[in-house]
Amino acid sequence: MVSAGAAKADTLVTRLTPCIVLVGMMGAGKTTVGRELARRLHRRFVDSDHEICARTGVSVPVIFDVEGEPGFRRRESQVIEDLSLEQDLVLATGGGVVLAEENRKVLRERCLVIYLDVPPAVLWERTRHDRNRPLLQVEDPRGRIESLYHERDPLYRAVAHVVVPGGRGSAKSMLRKIEKALELACEN
Ligand SMILES: Nc1ncnc2c1ncn2[C@@H]1O[C@H](COP(=O)(O)OP(=O)(O)OP(=O)(O)O)[C@@H](O)[C@H]1O
Numbered sequence: 001m002v003s004a005g006a007a008k009a010d011t012l013v014t015r016l017t018p019c020i021v022l023v024g025m026m027g028a029g030k031t032t033v034g035r036e037l038a039r040r041l042h043r044r045f046v047d048s049d050h051e052i053c054a055r056t057g058v059s060v061p062v063i064f065d066v067e068g069e070p071g072f073r074r075r076e077s078q079v080i081e082d083l084s085l086e087q088d089l090v091l092a093t094g095g096g097v098v099l100a101e102e103n104r105k106v107l108r109e110r111c112l113v114i115y116l117d118v119p120p121a122v123l124w125e126r127t128r129h130d131r132n133r134p135l136l137q138v139e140d141p142r143g144r145i146e147s148l149y150h151e152r153d154p155l156y157r158a159v160a161h162v163v164v165p166g167g168r169g170s171a172k173s174m175l176r177k178i179e180k181a182l183e184l185a186c187e188n
Pocket residue numbers: 024025026027028029030031032033049092093094095126127133168169170171172174
């Protein structure tokens with residue numbers, strides 16, 4: 001059963017947008033919320049980190065180990081180039097997708113981009129026990145999140161058509177905010 005909010009957003013975004021893209025920091029909930037958003041909008045869901053792993057057959061930390069961050073970023077840009085043109089897709093991106101200007105350009109021009117803006121303290125709570133994020137395997141991961149957030153926040157804002165502020169609310173409440181923002185974006 002599709003809720004009234006999801007049905008309304010579905011009609012409007014289907015008319016206006018090819019690919020709905022979620023951007024934001026590690027732990028913002030792009031994968032968690034994106035999967036549910038896709039289900040509610042009857043769209044296919046792809047996570048760019050998962051797509052890179054499917055193409056290479058190894059995990060994100062292994063790619064960082066073998067090819068370094070530049071190798072991972074090249075693979076990420078290729079996935080963005082390929083998927084951003086697809087119809088009926090919700091695409092959850094990796095936290096660093098906005099670092100490359102070419103990615104920002106492609107996403108901004110081809111897609112409807114939603115920034116999930118979650119404060120560093122909450123990001124830290126969600127990622128502190130996860131070993132799958134190579135950039136956080138440092139002495140002060142909490143400080144790293146803080147500095148990455150401040151470096152990247154302007155880039156997320158530059159690429160986004162819609163900013164959805166998040167906090168300690170549930171994934172469900174984030175989803176409701178996104179659906180509301182999609183309705184508003186499509187009315188204007
Ligand atoms: N709104 C939320 N409330 C509470 N926990 C959440 C929320 N959204 C996501 N989480 C949890 O936070 C963790 C990180 O979420 P998720 O993997 O979706 O983030 P991400 O934005 O995809 O991060 P990355 O850029 O590293 O892929 C997961 O354990 C998820 O269950």
